[in-house]
Amino acid sequence: MPAPEVPEKPSIDGLEEKWGSRWEADGTYRFDRTKTRAEIFSIDTPPPTVSGSLHVGHVFSYTHTDAVARFQRMRGREVFYPMGWDDNGLPTERRVQNYFGVRCDPTLPYDPSFVPPAKPQSPPVAVSRPNFVELCVRLTVDDEKTFEDLWRRLGLSVDWGMTYTTIGPEAQRASQRGFLHLLTAGRAYQKVAPTLWDVDFQTAIAQAELEDRELAGAYHRIRFGGPDGTAIEIDTTRPELIPACVALVAHPDDERYKPLFGSRAQTPLFGVSVPIVAHPLAEPEKGTGVAMICTFGDVTDVTWWRELQLETRTIVGRDGRIQADPPEGVEPSPAWAELTGKKMEPARGRIVELLRESGDLVGDPRPITHAVKFFEKGNKPLEILSSRQWFIHTLDNQERLLERGRALHWHPPYMRARFESWVSGLNTDWLISRQRFFGVPFPLWYGLSDDGSIRYDAAIVPDESRLPVDPSTDVPDGYSPDQRDQPGGFTGEPDVMDTWATSSLTPQIAGRWTDDPDLFARVFPMDVRPQAHEIIRTWLFSTVVRSDLEHDALPWTDAAISGWVLDPDRKKMAKSKGNALTPIGLLDQYGSDAVRYWAASGRPGVDTAFDEGQMKVGRRLAIKLLNASKFVLSRLELPPAEPDGDAGDVTAPLDRAMLAGLASLVDEATTAFEGYDYARALERTETFFWGFCDDYLELVKGRAYGGQGEAAAASANRALMLALSTMLRLFAPFLPFVTEEVWSWWKDGSVHRATWPLAVELRGPAGATADPVVLEMAAAVLGGVRKAKTVAQVSMRAEVARVVVSDNAERLAALAGAADDVRDAGRIAELVTEEADQPSVIVGLAPQA
RNA sequence: GGGCGCUUAGCUCAGCUGGUUAGAGCACUUCCCUUACAAGGAAGGGGUCGGGGGUUCGAGUCCCUCAGCGCCCACCA
Secondary structure, three states: OOOOOOOOOOOOOOHHHHHHHHHHHHOOOOOOOOOOHHHEEEEOOOOOEOOOOOOHHHHHHHHHHHHHHHHHHHOOOEEEOOEEEEOOOHHHHHHHHHHHOEEEOOOOOOOOOOOOOOOOOOOOEEEOHHHHHHHHHHHHHHHHHHHHHHHHHHOOOOOOOOEEEOOOHHHHHHHHHHHHHHHHOOOEEEEEEEEEEEOOOOEEOOHHHEEEEEEEEEEEEEEEEOOOOOEEEEEEOOHHHHHHEEEEEEOOOOOOOHHHOOOEEEOOOOOOEEEEEEOOOOOOOOOOOOEEEEOOOOHHHHHHHHHOOOOOOOOEOOOOEEOOOOOOOOOOOHHHHHHOOOEHHHHHHHHHHHHHHHOOEEEEEEEEEEEEEEEOOOOOEOEEEEEEEEEEOOHHHHHHHHHHHHHOEEEOHHHHHHHHHHHHOOOOOEEOEEOOOOOOEOOOEEEEOOOOOEEEEEEEOOOHHHOOOOOOOOOOOOOOHHHEOOOOOEEEOOOEEOHHHHHOOHHHHHOOOOOOHHHHHHHOOEEEEEEEHHHHHHHHHHHHHHHHHHHOOOOEEEEEEEOOEEOOOOOEOOOOOOOOOOHHHHHHHHOHHHHHHHHHOOOOOOOEEOOHHHHHHHHHHHHHHHHHHHHHHHHHHOOOOOOOOOHHHOOOHHHHHHHHHHHHHHHHHHHHHHOOOHHHHHHHHHHHHHHHHHHHHHHHHHHHOOOOOHHHHHHHHHHHHHHHHHHHHHHOOOOHHHHHHHHHHHOOOOHHHOOOOOHHHHHOOOOOOOOHHHHHHHHHHHHHHHHHHHHOOOOOOOOEEEEEEEEOHHHHHHHHOOHHHHHHHHOEEEEEEEEOOOOEEEEEEOOOO
16 A cells, blocks of 8 residues: 555645546546435435525535435445426516516417517517526526536535426426326316415415415404494405405304394495305404405405305406406496505505595504415415416325325424424315416317307317427417417417426426436435425425325435524524525635534524534534544554554554444444434534544554554554544545545545445454543543643643552553553653542642753 | 424533433633644633423433423414
8 A cells, every 4th residue: 555645734725626526527426327226315306496596504404415415325325316406486587587678478479589688678578488488498507507516616416417407398298297197187177266366476376385474454443234224343454345345244153243144234335235144253252243255355255255155246356456347246436436446555545535434434443463465475465366277186185195294204303293284284275377487387278169268178188298398389289370269279278387386296307207217216216305394385295295196105205304594683594685695605715514514513404593603613623634634644654554454453452442432433423324313423423533633642642653662553553544534434424525635645536435434343353342441541641631731831741740540440450551651642750540439630740840 | 373393601502212520612711832733732710401390219301380482384354
């Protein structure tokens, strides 16, 4: 073996570039697809939203996954670790509209020669959906490059030959194929129903995308005309919906209103006669005990409307304004004329004035703050509108999904509660259609009647071999292009699938379900889905649903849930603007290993404070590792430098004690990693390493230099090499750069393809004894000596005349095994032991010069 | 309203199935240029483990209860 090439002044700076390009050139992380499912560890990597900003939250959670991936690779599993880019959906759409100055019009045909304006223009240029999608793809290529650069810099051990996008052809094929299967199986259906509607984006929104926000509002007490001429007062936060009122409701047992059930009331201002009905959801304590039911003010209105079979009076349009014509049953009136065309807030203000003038407002509005439902990406309160949408049946499947959730291994286990509460609380089927453009189109056309009306019951589906199709441009088999939108012809389904309808298939997309069934069979069901806890109800849930329906299986055996990064104010960093530092800056400042160290010390599922102090500690650890390695490896020039010896060559009790401790560490770290507790593995390894440096290294130094003869030196050097080799491998999943650097000084190949250490390699031949107390006692005496020198304010080199160690016979005997090392390390002239009940170390310093 | 998690040194956090005087890092104080390391090293001060009750020979660790913080869920007129 050639002597190790140890740099004179090792440094961690520049290791990212050096090893990043080496790993790429050597294909260190390349996936070997000839391996079988049992040999493979497959990861359903979260595809980051590329149009979003990079922030430390990304670095945090992806480091966790990478540490596990590296561990599994070293354990001998072939790691399937692809990277996806989520370019599908609203964030990209918004950016493209602004960047190019275009808007999508799905009724336009594809223009292959379209070139976007050099500068964004106003009004924006209308383009077809395929053209719009092309622009989205064009813009996201740069975003994806930015992310890839960050990931490479961070040292993610991804196979960069395996990337996918959620809008790419493979994703489109998988989404459309999956949808067609659901359609055939009767699990997907469309219907006209009240749905949550975002008036800015003008699209339907799913239950999973809801977010409650506290908003200022007010209770308005309003007088309706009762059946016998007396007034009925109700409280409402949405007086502008009076023209949409279809009934008044009270609790069936409410004695105050029992006599009124079955009779009718008159709405104020509009004089519409509405029934007074009873329903148990009406709460007697709330307001006056009577509520007005509108179509639709909130989801309770929908329940009442459905269960009581009430009329429909729609007044809000898709753009969020009061529509032009009054609904059926409401006569045109001056009051209506005042409201029409207004958005909700102005309409509310105006109707309050009108009610005040007419005397139907009782008292003043009483301001309150209340929770209002928003689209999580939206800015205006959601309305509820009736529209035609596509759904996937989930309500009839809750028990089965809960069973899937129980079969999945959650890390940490308590995260399962979020899945269960979500599944248990489902109140609508999964709404997958969106009235947007940059998404996967539904692979559907509809026949048109001779009068030109759309025959929704006559859906035309393509053959799977044609996928992906865009019905706005492609023509169904058996039709010609000129039959589009003509009576007796066909029309394309204009909607696209929601982004979660595609993301729910990431295992299928990454595993190339449609294009490469052989690969898919080797990686699916996958081993792990790493993801954040906030999207359990969306991404995790929907993936389980799709895998259940398509494959009758869980998509993975394990779910590793990561926490958030919190800023010092305990806010989620990614969410509050301006406080997300750029990850590249941090990687520059501290080094990738140091930032990874901080990330990896955040335990699974736990929200973790952003802490640059931890990055400094990580940096110091990396430097320490270099220096300690330098010391250990520079000893190899001394004989005997036999590299392939084993623990049997280690004879000194102190060395054996150290290796015994290391063997326990290996077991503990392995167990922790197998349970996805990377943070524990790191913490234990780090603790051992510092103890190794502070005590063992100091104790063994003189002997390793040959101070006690060649045989004694050989034992020390063998133990040092074994320990270093082991610790480098234990650290490798966390600190890939510095460990690779050191490994390269004396070993061939990458540490990241080296085998994970085994405790048995360190325990030596059967029958060999190792007493951990030897190291413990030696360290205790050395500590006592150091303390005495510090108290005396003298150098650690200062000579010690005499040390008296008191302890029981057994421990003193253990110390005897390392007595020479202790004398050497402490510069002790005379080491005396005395049996005693109370352990103590009494240090007598030599007179100082 | 239901659920989950958290509450340990000034700060960030470990303390796994209950067991010797409660740990680490940062920060702070003091000392030390020692041949792996001064972008270091050594030593030290600092905590009634959120409050209250209980089980136990023994509780930071188990049970009950209360409080605060965070999050998830819920048909919050």
